[in-house]
Amino acid sequence: MQANGLNERTNLLVEEYSTSGRLDNITQVMSLHTQYLESFLRSQFYMLRMDGPLPLPYRHYIAIMAAARHQCSYLVNMHVDEFLKTGGIAEWLNGLEYIPQRLKNLNEINKLLAHRPWLITKEHIQKLVKTGENNWSLPELVHAVVLLAHYHALASFVFGSGINPERDPDTSNGFRLIAVNKFCVCDLANDNNIENASLTSSNFGIADSLSELEALMERMKRLQEEKEEEEASQEEMATRFEKEKKESLLVVTGAFDDEMVSTSDVSRYIEDPGFGYKDFARRGEEHLPTFRAQDYTWENHGFSLVNRLYSDIGHLLDEKFRMVYNLTYNTMATHEDVDTTMLRRALFNYVHCMFGIRYDDYDYGEVNQLLERSLKVYIKTVTCYPERTTKRMYDSYWRQFKHSEKVHVNLLLMEARMQAELLYALRAITRHLT
Numbered sequence: 001m002q003a004n005g006l007n008e009r010t011n012l013l014v015e016e017y018s019t020s021g022r023l024d025n026i027t028q029v030m031s032l033h034t035q036y037l038e039s040f041l042r043s044q045f046y047m048l049r050m051d052g053p054l055p056l057p058y059r060h061y062i063a064i065m066a067a068a069r070h071q072c073s074y075l076v077n078m079h080v081d082e083f084l085k086t087g088g089i090a091e092w093l094n095g096l097e098y099i100p101q102r103l104k105n106l107n108e109i110n111k112l113l114a115h116r117p118w119l120i121t122k123e124h125i126q127k128l129v130k131t132g133e134n135n136w137s138l139p140e141l142v143h144a145v146v147l148l149a150h151y152h153a154l155a156s157f158v159f160g161s162g163i164n165p166e167r168d169p170d171t172s173n174g175f176r177l178i179a180v181n182k183f184c185v186c187d188l189a190n191d192n193n194i195e196n197a198s199l200t201s202s203n204f205g206i207a208d209s210l211s212e213l214e215a216l217m218e219r220m221k222r223l224q225e226e227k228e229e230e231e232a233s234q235e236e237m238a239t240r241f242e243k244e245k246k247e248s249l250l251v252v253t254g255a256f257d258d259e260m261v262s263t264s265d266v267s268r269y270i271e272d273p274g275f276g277y278k279d280f281a282r283r284g285e286e287h288l289p290t291f292r293a294q295d296y297t298w299e300n301h302g303f304s305l306v307n308r309l310y311s312d313i314g315h316l317l318d319e320k321f322r323m324v325y326n327l328t329y330n331t332m333a334t335h336e337d338v339d340t341t342m343l344r345r346a347l348f349n350y351v352h353c354m355f356g357i358r359y360d361d362y363d364y365g366e367v368n369q370l371l372e373r374s375l376k377v378y379i380k381t382v383t384c385y386p387e388r389t390t391k392r393m394y395d396s397y398w399r400q401f402k403h404s405e406k407v408h409v410n411l412l413l414m415e416a417r418m419q420a421e422l423l424y425a426l427r428a429i430t431r432h433l434t
């Protein structure tokens, strides 16, 4: 890393250390992307610690409920500590039966938001805001929704980057208890080249993965040229989206490892643990409806609503979304000066596609050409079933790329997911209001 970048990174880490008294592994891994880290920390600090509609312990309890939907013990434990530190009632940590009804009422929206946000309707919102003494005010509800979406998405980042719990010398078994997917966070933070590690465990040689990279760059170039030549018709574009959406449902992610559930003690914070992202294709009775992005965009609708009800969070989130969307170093593994816009768009839009969100000016044929199968498996797992992510999945795509680039991928997935959840929830709130 260049001296400049390194300085910036160090400064930011020092600053974070002095404000929060710790440097967790999330921060360390994210510090590979300092600019992003800054806006991430700013918005997180705001929603957790600054003036806002919800009392502090509530915020941490909501973070716990959100992270528990994905059995993310790492985040759960972190916020259990914070919950107690901010004066939360210890009894609540026994599980959902011990919390006030009002908080319990968030279960349903937590569950839908995490796994099938398209099912959220204005009726869900109505129920929450009109239940007599247990009602939520709209600002409180928006604060809660932002926290839920943030922590669902962060769980994706944690599993996607293989972040392990920090070792705590005081609790001898605290570490073992929650080690789930055994990545080495130190490797990530140092951005060692993954070449050696991943190649020995796979059947491919360096030559194959090199030509994989060349082929990808070739496809990007060709798509760029084609784009300048002809434009597909509206119908053709719509068909391509539907095709990609349908196919995404067929992408098979790792089988569920039961061991993981039984070793996790976080299930007491959730209801209906079996509820997950729907494998529509197999069941067939429900389909994933299409959300036309231009009818309800973050920029024109979501942003102003969220900002009005919970002031300034809109700006912070907006800055973060823009940051991640535009983040680039113009590199592709060892190549420099490459315009990677197309590839980064494909990643972001593919996540939205899995949530049924369609941009009618985007050609989903690009997703199909740029994202290979193993990458799609990784994306779907990290976004929809993060707890199932394995190191093998992480290693199996883009074998020439650096760790920092795979962390970059994770940032895109995380933010796209957060935005998708927010869009559905905010649309329901708007409908409730009109």
Ligand SMILES: CC(C)C[C@H](N)C(=O)O
Residues within 6 Å of the ligand: 327, 328, 329, 330, 331, 332, 333, 340, 343, 344, 405, 406, 408, 409
């Ligand atoms: C996710 C990666 C393909 C991003 C790329 N390294 C860039 O700087 O744009």
